[in-house]
Amino acid sequence: MYLHNIDYKGILRYNIIMSTKSPSLKPHYAKSSSVPKVKKISAETIKEMKSLIRQNREIEEKLKKTYGYIHE
Amino acid sequence: MAIFMSEKIEDFLWEKFIVLDNDFLSELFKNEKNTEELLKTLISAQFIIDPLTQLEFLRDIYLPQQRRLREKFLKPPIFKIEISDGEEFNLLLQNALLLSKIYAHNNQKSRSSVVDLFLAARVMYLHKDHLLLTGNKKDYNLHIFNTVATISIEQGDGGMKTYSLLAFNKEKFDQLNKDLNRLDLQE
Numbered sequence: 001m002y003l004h005n006i007d008y009k010g011i012l013r014y015n016i017i018m019s020t021k022s023p024s025l026k027p028h029y030a031k032s033s034s035v036p037k038v039k040k041i042s043a044e045t046i047k048e049m050k051s052l053i054r055q056n057r058e059i060e061e062k063l064k065k066t067y068g069y070i071h072e
Numbered sequence: 073m074a075i076f077m078s079e080k081i082e083d084f085l086w087e088k089f090i091v092l093d094n095d096f097l098s099e100l101f102k103n104e105k106n107t108e109e110l111l112k113t114l115i116s117a118q119f120i121i122d123p124l125t126q127l128e129f130l131r132d133i134y135l136p137q138q139r140r141l142r143e144k145f146l147k148p149p150i151f152k153i154e155i156s157d158g159e160e161f162n163l164l165l166q167n168a169l170l171l172s173k174i175y176a177h178n179n180q181k182s183r184s185s186v187v188d189l190f191l192a193a194r195v196m197y198l199h200k201d202h203l204l205l206t207g208n209k210k211d212y213n214l215h216i217f218n219t220v221a222t223i224s225i226e227q228g229d230g231g232m233k234t235y236s237l238l239a240f241n242k243e244k245f246d247q248l249n250k251d252l253n254r255l256d257l258q259e
Contacts, residue, residue: 025166025169025170025173026166026170027167027170027196027245027249028163028164028166028167028197029196029197029198029199030197030198030200040149041111041115041149041150045149045150046108046111046112049104049107049108049111049145049150050104050107050108052101052141052144052145053101053102053103053104053107053145054104055141056101056138056141056142057102059135059137059138059141060138063135
């Protein structure tokens with residue numbers, strides 16, 4: 001067999017078609033979804049979250065000062 | 073640092089579930105003033121964290137102290153980690169595979185990670201009231217996921233990072249899925 005006899009385009013097309021074939025995949029959707037109630041976020045929760053963010057930033061700033069970079 | 077949001081975003085998000093991509097979750101963990109403003113504005117929506125996003129947020133943290141802060145940050149009532157049982161996980165997996173096949177025909181396959189595909193599959197599965205919030209909308213097929221609102225947050229370096237709120241477009245998905253099935257039937 002000579003190289004120029006190989007149907008490269010055919011092989012490529014076959015591979016593309018085969019890669020898209022699927023064993024009857026169907027989309028799935030949830031039958032029903034519960035509507036969420038409005039979150040009750042207390043001032044205390046927000047204060048706590050802000051404290052966590054601040055503590056993390058302080059650690060990062062310390063690392064940056066000590067090592068010149070933030071290890072993540 | 074300022075935050076700019078689409079007009080009437082609060083009304084639009086009323087009692088919706090927002091699936092957060094890791095980039096937005098990490099943004100919330102950056103600056104306490106911004107986070108407070110965002111939480112107060114988006115209070116009517118429920119933030120959903122996929123277990124894979126939780127993994128991305130918690131992985132590779134060097135200091136145990138920092139990891140503990142992140143774990144505390146994810147606790148309710150602000151976030152809800154949506155864990156799927158075996159049956160639902162299997163349905164999400166099938167949706168993810170189907171989306172990847174459609175992406176492959178829309179020059180999308182190299183952009184989306186496995187996590188991106190799973191988030192997209194979850195929003196598709198619960199599309200009636202679930203939206204996706206991401207800073208990398210190119211990771212999601214823009215024919216299937218339409219931008220419905222944006223949130224821009226000014227960064228420390230003066231730049232601006234924009235996050236897009238994406239909704240699943242079932243009509244467009246059905247059309248693309250039909251095209252895919254037609255191709256399967258040809259062979």
